[in-house]
Amino acid sequence: GAGVSQSPSNKVTEKGKDVELRCDPISGHTALYWYRQRLGQGLEFLIYFQGNSAPDKSGLPSDRFSAERTGESVSTLTIQRTQQEDSAVYLCASSLSWSGRYYEQYFGPGTRLTVT
Amino acid sequence: TQLLEQSPQFLSIQEGENLTVYCNSSSVFSSLQWYRQEPGEGPVLLVTVVTGGEVKKLKRLTFQFGDARKDSSLHITAAQPGDTGLYLCAGRLNNAGNMLTFGGGTRLMVKP
Numbered sequence: 001g002a003g004v005s006q007s008p009s010n011k012v013t014e015k016g017k018d019v020e021l022r023c024d025p026i027s028g029h030t031a032l033y034w035y036r037q038r039l040g041q042g043l044e045f046l047i048y049f050q051g052n053s054a055p056d057k058s059g060l061p062s063d064r065f066s067a068e069r070t071g072e073s074v075s076t077l078t079i080q081r082t083q084q085e086d087s088a089v090y091l092c093a094s095s096l097s098w099s100g101r102y103y104e105q106y107f108g109p110g111t112r113l114t115v116t
Numbered sequence: 117t118q119l120l121e122q123s124p125q126f127l128s129i130q131e132g133e134n135l136t137v138y139c140n141s142s143s144v145f146s147s148l149q150w151y152r153q154e155p156g157e158g159p160v161l162l163v164t165v166v167t168g169g170e171v172k173k174l175k176r177l178t179f180q181f182g183d184a185r186k187d188s189s190l191h192i193t194a195a196q197p198g199d200t201g202l203y204l205c206a207g208r209l210n211n212a213g214n215m216l217t218f219g220g221g222t223r224l225m226v227k228p
Contacts (some may be wrong), residue, residue: 004158008205032212033216035218040202040221040223041220041221042120042122042204042218042219042220042221043159043204043206043216043218044117044218045215045216045217045218048215050214056215083176091158091159093158093212097214100225103214104161104164105161105214107156107158107160108158109156109157110156110157110158
């Protein structure tokens with residue numbers, strides 16, 4: 001079956017421009033997560049969507065970052081007025097979600113963002 | 117300072133050697149996971165440990181969860197070049213729902 005897909009796989013943009021990154025989760029997964037991974041480092045949580053609940057935005061580093069999700073499908077992460085420190089791989093993951101239980105997160109291949 | 121500290125950050129060894137990677141915290145986790153990530157790909161789950169003192173084996177990999185559920189280790193026996201990659205630990209805090217907190221990763225290179 002199809003896994004988590006992300007597009008584009010690579011994005012090079014000039015400082016100050018806006019970028020939009022897309023994530024298609026596994027069908028039926030109600031939970032969706034965005035992470036940022038700087039070169040050779042661990043994952044930094046950005047935002048979490050679960051069903052129709054308000055998203056947990058506690059990891060967003062600044063108000064230049066925002067994300068939306070359409071129902072239980074596609075999500076887009078938008079970075080406005082990009083800065084060089086935004087250069088990283090942006091990973092999306094999805095999982096089943098059920099109160100009181102933990103389900104495995106499945107990761108996409110990521111979008112490598114380079115801000116020049 | 118990260119909530120989960122991994123050590124070492126980098127490890128370069130010869131094929132056939134043994135190694136241990138550590139993941140430590142001052143916080144208690146309801147469960148802890150280990151992932152392996154290869155270049156250009158997302159992390160792939162290796163194991164989940166949920167009980168203090170639990171030991172799980174996956175072929176040449178042995179995972180242990182500390183008794184107090186604050187730390188974990190990954191031991192690889194007779195490492196092979198195919199084990200090369202970035203190893204990440206990730207913990208789920210109590211009352212954190214499905215949220216994971218990741219360590220900084222250990223980059224392993226196994227030379228033939």
